[in-house]
Amino acid sequence: MVSGVSRIRKFEMPDLGEGLTEGEILRWFVKVGDTIAQNQPIVEVETAKAAVEIPAKWPGRVTAIFHEEGATVDVGAPIIAIDTDPEAGDPPADDAPADGPAYVAEERTAVLVGYGPKTGAAKRRARKTATNGMAAAVGGAAVEPAAPPVPAPVPAPAPAVPVSVAAPVSSAPAGGRPAAVGPRVPVLAKPPVRKLAKDLGVDLTALTGSGPLGSITREDVQAATSAAAPAPAMAATAVAAPAFGPDREQRTPIKGVRKLTAENMVASAFTAPHVTEFLTVDVTRGVRALDRLRERAEWRDARISPLLLVAKAVLLGIRRYPMINSTWSAATNEIIIKEYVNLGIAAATERGLIVPNIKDAGRLTLRDLADELTALVRTAKAGRTSPADMAGGTFSITNVGVFGVDTGTPILPPGEAAILALGAIREQPWVHKGKIRARQVTTLGMSFDHRIIDGELGSKFLRDVGAFLSDPEAALLAWT
Amino acid sequence: MAKGDRGARLRDRRTAGPPPAEPGAPLGDDLVQLLTPEGERIDRVTGPDGVEYSVDFSDSEYRGLYRDLVVVRRLDAESTALQRQGELGIWASLLGQEAAQVGSGRALRPQDMAFPTYREHGVLYCRGIDPIMPLGLFRGVDQGAWDPVEHKFNMYTIVIGAQTLHATGYAMGIAMDGKVGNSDDPADGEAVIAYFGDGATSQGDVNEAFIWSSVYHAPIVFFCQNNQYAISEPIERQTRIPLYRRAAGFGFPGVRVDGNDVLATYAVTRHALDNARHGQGPTMIEAHTYRMGAHTTTDDPTRYRGISEVEAWQAKDPIARVRAFLAKQQIADAGFFTEVDEQATAEAMSLRERVLAMPDPEPVTLFDHVFVDETPQIRQQRARFVEYQASFEGSGH
Numbered sequence: 001m002v003s004g005v006s007r008i009r010k011f012e013m014p015d016l017g018e019g020l021t022e023g024e025i026l027r028w029f030v031k032v033g034d035t036i037a038q039n040q041p042i043v044e045v046e047t048a049k050a051a052v053e054i055p056a057k058w059p060g061r062v063t064a065i066f067h068e069e070g071a072t073v074d075v076g077a078p079i080i081a082i083d084t085d086p087e088a089g090d091p092p093a094d095d096a097p098a099d100g101p102a103y104v105a106e107e108r109t110a111v112l113v114g115y116g117p118k119t120g121a122a123k124r125r126a127r128k129t130a131t132n133g134m135a136a137a138v139g140g141a142a143v144e145p146a147a148p149p150v151p152a153p154v155p156a157p158a159p160a161v162p163v164s165v166a167a168p169v170s171s172a173p174a175g176g177r178p179a180a181v182g183p184r185v186p187v188l189a190k191p192p193v194r195k196l197a198k199d200l201g202v203d204l205t206a207l208t209g210s211g212p213l214g215s216i217t218r219e220d221v222q223a224a225t226s227a228a229a230p231a232p233a234m235a236a237t238a239v240a241a242p243a244f245g246p247d248r249e250q251r252t253p254i255k256g257v258r259k260l261t262a263e264n265m266v267a268s269a270f271t272a273p274h275v276t277e278f279l280t281v282d283v284t285r286g287v288r289a290l291d292r293l294r295e296r297a298e299w300r301d302a303r304i305s306p307l308l309l310v311a312k313a314v315l316l317g318i319r320r321y322p323m324i325n326s327t328w329s330a331a332t333n334e335i336i337i338k339e340y341v342n343l344g345i346a347a348a349t350e351r352g353l354i355v356p357n358i359k360d361a362g363r364l365t366l367r368d369l370a371d372e373l374t375a376l377v378r379t380a381k382a383g384r385t386s387p388a389d390m391a392g393g394t395f396s397i398t399n400v401g402v403f404g405v406d407t408g409t410p411i412l413p414p415g416e417a418a419i420l421a422l423g424a425i426r427e428q429p430w431v432h433k434g435k436i437r438a439r440q441v442t443t444l445g446m447s448f449d450h451r452i453i454d455g456e457l458g459s460k461f462l463r464d465v466g467a468f469l470s471d472p473e474a475a476l477l478a479w480t
Numbered sequence: 481m482a483k484g485d486r487g488a489r490l491r492d493r494r495t496a497g498p499p500p501a502e503p504g505a506p507l508g509d510d511l512v513q514l515l516t517p518e519g520e521r522i523d524r525v526t527g528p529d530g531v532e533y534s535v536d537f538s539d540s541e542y543r544g545l546y547r548d549l550v551v552v553r554r555l556d557a558e559s560t561a562l563q564r565q566g567e568l569g570i571w572a573s574l575l576g577q578e579a580a581q582v583g584s585g586r587a588l589r590p591q592d593m594a595f596p597t598y599r600e601h602g603v604l605y606c607r608g609i610d611p612i613m614p615l616g617l618f619r620g621v622d623q624g625a626w627d628p629v630e631h632k633f634n635m636y637t638i639v640i641g642a643q644t645l646h647a648t649g650y651a652m653g654i655a656m657d658g659k660v661g662n663s664d665d666p667a668d669g670e671a672v673i674a675y676f677g678d679g680a681t682s683q684g685d686v687n688e689a690f691i692w693s694s695v696y697h698a699p700i701v702f703f704c705q706n707n708q709y710a711i712s713e714p715i716e717r718q719t720r721i722p723l724y725r726r727a728a729g730f731g732f733p734g735v736r737v738d739g740n741d742v743l744a745t746y747a748v749t750r751h752a753l754d755n756a757r758h759g760q761g762p763t764m765i766e767a768h769t770y771r772m773g774a775h776t777t778t779d780d781p782t783r784y785r786g787i788s789e790v791e792a793w794q795a796k797d798p799i800a801r802v803r804a805f806l807a808k809q810q811i812a813d814a815g816f817f818t819e820v821d822e823q824a825t826a827e828a829m830s831l832r833e834r835v836l837a838m839p840d841p842e843p844v845t846l847f848d849h850v851f852v853d854e855t856p857q858i859r860q861q862r863a864r865f866v867e868y869q870a871s872f873e874g875s876g877h
Contacts, residue, residue: 014566017778039561050780057565126873375786388783 007085010078011057017049024072025079026051027383034062035086042080048218051386061086070256072219188215197221199391201264201414222387225260257352268412272328272449276409277458281466282430283309284440289472302367303374306442307345307399310422311369313468314395315341315362316479321461325394326417328451335452344396344413345373347380355413356385357393401425407445417452420465421445442469510722510736511768514743517796519804525744528724529733529763533747539811545742546806547820548582549799552602554824555611558831559601559618563777567835568618572599576740576772579798580705582606583745584767588673589666591632592753593654595647595674598636599705603675607633611827615835622841623849640676641683644702647674648689651698651756660699661759669757672700673749679710681723690730690764699756701749702727702764705739707771712784724766732762739767740798770796843869 013023023045030042039055042062046052064081067073187204189197193216197204202224209216244250254262286309293299318325318341326337343361347354356379358364358372379385396419400408407423423443430439444466448458468475510528514535515521524534537545556574563571574581581602588594588606596603598614605611609626616622617636628634637643651672654660659670680686681704693700706723708715719726727734737748745767752763770793774781781790806812847862 012566014564015569016564018570039558049778050774051782052564052777052780054564055561127871371786371788375788 007088008063008081008083009058009060010081012078013045013073013075014054015075016045016047016052016054020047020049020075022072022074023047025067025069027069028065029053030056030062030065030080032062032065036060036062036082051384056082058082058084060084072223188213189217190215193218193221196387196391200225200387201267225387257349257354261353264414265411268414271330271414272412273451274409274412274447275450275453275455275458276445276447277455277462278407278443278445279462279466280441280443281470282432282439283425283442283469284432285471285473286469287425287440299367299370302370304370305373306401306425307397307422308366308370308373309469309472310397310399310420310465311343311345311361311373312366312472313465313475314397314420315343315369316468316475317461317464318362318395320464320479321457323453323457324418324448324461326452327394327415328417328449338394340394342392342394344393344416344419345376346396346398347377347385349380349383349385351383354380354385354390355393355396356380356389357396359392395419397422401442407443409445410447412447412449416449418446418448418458418461420462421447444469510724511738512735512744512748513738513741514747515741515801515805517740517801519801519808521743521805521809527735527737527748529735531735531751533744533751535743535747537743542802542806542811543816545582545586545746546799546802546812547823548586548602548606549578549742549802550820551824551827552578552582552605553799554828555605555831556601558828559615560773560777562615562832562835563618568615568777569620570776570778571618572776573771573773574599574601576770576793576798577705577707578602579742579802580739580745580767580769583739583742584673584675584703584749584765587746587749587753588632589671589753589757591667591670592757593632593634593647593650593670593672595634595643595650595672596636597640597643597675597677597680598638599677600636600675604633607631609633611831612834615831616838619835619838621838641680641685641689644674644676644680644686644689645692647672647700648693648696648698651693651700651762652696655696655699660757664758666754666757669759670699671753671756672698673703673753674700675703675705677710678704678706678708678715678718678723679713680704681726682710682718690727690732690762693762694731697759697761699759700762701752701756702762703749704764704766705769706766707769709771709775709781709785711775711779712781714785722766724764727762727764732764734764734766736766736768739769740796740801742798742802769798 015021016023024047026044026046028043030036030040036042036056036059038057038059041053042056044051044053060082062080063083066077066079066081073079187207188209188211189204194204196202196218197216200221202221204216204221207216207220207224208214210220211217252258283306287306290304290306290309294304322337322339323335325341326335329336339362340360341362342357342359344355344357347356356376358369358376361369361372364372376389379389393413393416396410396413396416398408398410398419399422401422401424404424408421410419410421412419421444423445425440425442427438428441429436430441431437432439444462446458446462446465453461464475464479512525512527512533513522514525514533524532526532553575556578559568559571560573560575562568577599581600582605585594585600585603585606588603594600594603594607601611601614604614604626609631613624613626614636617624624635626633626635634643634646637646654670654672662668674689676686686702690702692698693702704723706715710718715723722736724734724736735748735752737744739745748765752765755761755763771781772790772793803817806816844862844866847858847865850858
């Protein structure tokens, strides 16, 4: 480090995990103008290996943030500028971080493997005139003696403009390889990437690869779904106080979760013929069963909600009617019935609707299921749901009842054969043992893919779910 | 163990065949503990090996242990931050394992030799080595620069479990040198301690070390920090019996200690080392603890274990219990705690400054430590390399 470094210091994206070349900004914890302490967490970054919080390298005041949330940033590129002596008045003009067109590395960026951070066009030191055979042999044909610096094949970094979002990966294939056009060529992608694309419902042939030889990378697939994650703060603000222009219209770019949701819904609605059935049930006994559960010592610290009961009902129903938990695979001309149930729970978050799922929920005890539900919702609300959490769902539940509505006609998540909507549970007049009583009543709505599930099967399943909710003890005795 | 977390679910799903004999077996009488998580002191306790354990510390010794724990944790936190800031290539945090390391590290006598993994920063600190030393290694500017002979603390070993064989050989060596079992005077004999984790117990090297040291009655203590995970693999997937009970099969005693209890760890380790130096052969200690952080800075533990599990272990924090004990017994006051925190911060800041000032090594130094004595071939290679470097414009570096 050079002594007398400038007051404004730029922190570069570090190599967070043994040879990584980039990271995605997940969340900023600070904003321009904030005063920060040394080691105070400033940003959460997700790499191929982990999502980690980065602590501030220097105390001071934030003067610039160079990348928005959702941007993928190369290791070595500056992400934040900090005035390390904010008490000393305005920094000199030439110290301002924003106007330098080319970024000059001032800090050492440690990397373990690879060729180091791409902080500029790679320069190769010129060789002196080869005077002996040894040097020529070592240099080989790759370096001409006394050649001028060889321009590197890597693209020059974009000027560090504050709050510039990195261009989507898919639109800028590395190395300037032209996108494949004309006759369809086989898609290059490694098996795990193909699996990921399948799980996320991404069409590989529609993507342009950014990997070697134009192959599609994991990042490309994720970029096609969630990479363009919106800044939640901005979205929230927009909802709270719409910023209307002079034409009294507000325009929000369609991207991120909204875009993904739209694509999924359109794809699902126009490929799977939906049938929706309704069932209104008296769930008084089920609600009471939950109350009794709450009194048990081993359940004392658990969160118990009607959703738990519904989840259990669904899991038991699937065990009786496995076809409910299946997928229509047009590509292979098969119906795939799954033994495992990855139970999706639709969650409204600041970023929009997401449907994380509980993996292999059918094998969990009720207590474990309760904890998983709690953790899933907590993670979703905190905005920490990972793509893996959302991939591979096999049956989903949407609890629209929490918004006070009776029920709905849910649209299937792509690849799933059925989805259940849970309406609000209200006290209503109900004929109970021959008399009209005030009972806890709710309406279930279930949509299913009629290519796979006929009315008979769907009705039986829905009836069983209802039967469990209205008398869980008897259903358990009868079915397990 | 907490229920219903992701880790438990993974364990459940991946279990092939019948479940382990003792899945998450409750820790009962076989856990040596002298200080409860609430800071209650247990006077003496009999371990599963039939030995009665206790400690007899002065007030200043108690305070000293607390000081070690706090400083070691603070330095570790600073190192993690330095990695996140791009100043270290990687860091293996010891967070949560401070008591296991300080307790065993302080139990070593000056003449004892320690063989660490790559996570024994606390033991290194107790050996009187400048805590900057491992940071050079993890920054990639040296190979670990302390003198293993001077400090009786070997170089960090990255290869899992390999050091147990080195330690066994060393222990057999000191026995052959006549440094073991000469008298009952603790100052008179030497002993060896080999550190490793629960994951290493699945390594062939470790099992070989057990066999050799058992057969040769080597003066060695196998100190296993069972932090519950071999990176992401939970302990239930690694063994069907508590690890310490494996020792019996090899023919030496095993004992399980609360690795978050610095007093019990000290007592058990001191006893095992003294046994070894007096010619009583090896002991395996399983220090039952928990890695609160990631395996290394490259790891993301939220992918394989749940918050509830981590929270359950937070309640067993190794430092909080000592602090509660010191306060309750009026061995230390608020001023002491503040002073220790300030010392820890000062040491951390000094560590940071010195790490940032570490020079990058000259490329030619890569030839320096290949062999103890330089060979003609190395000399020749170095000369060629220097010549090659000099062939560039503006050479020198």
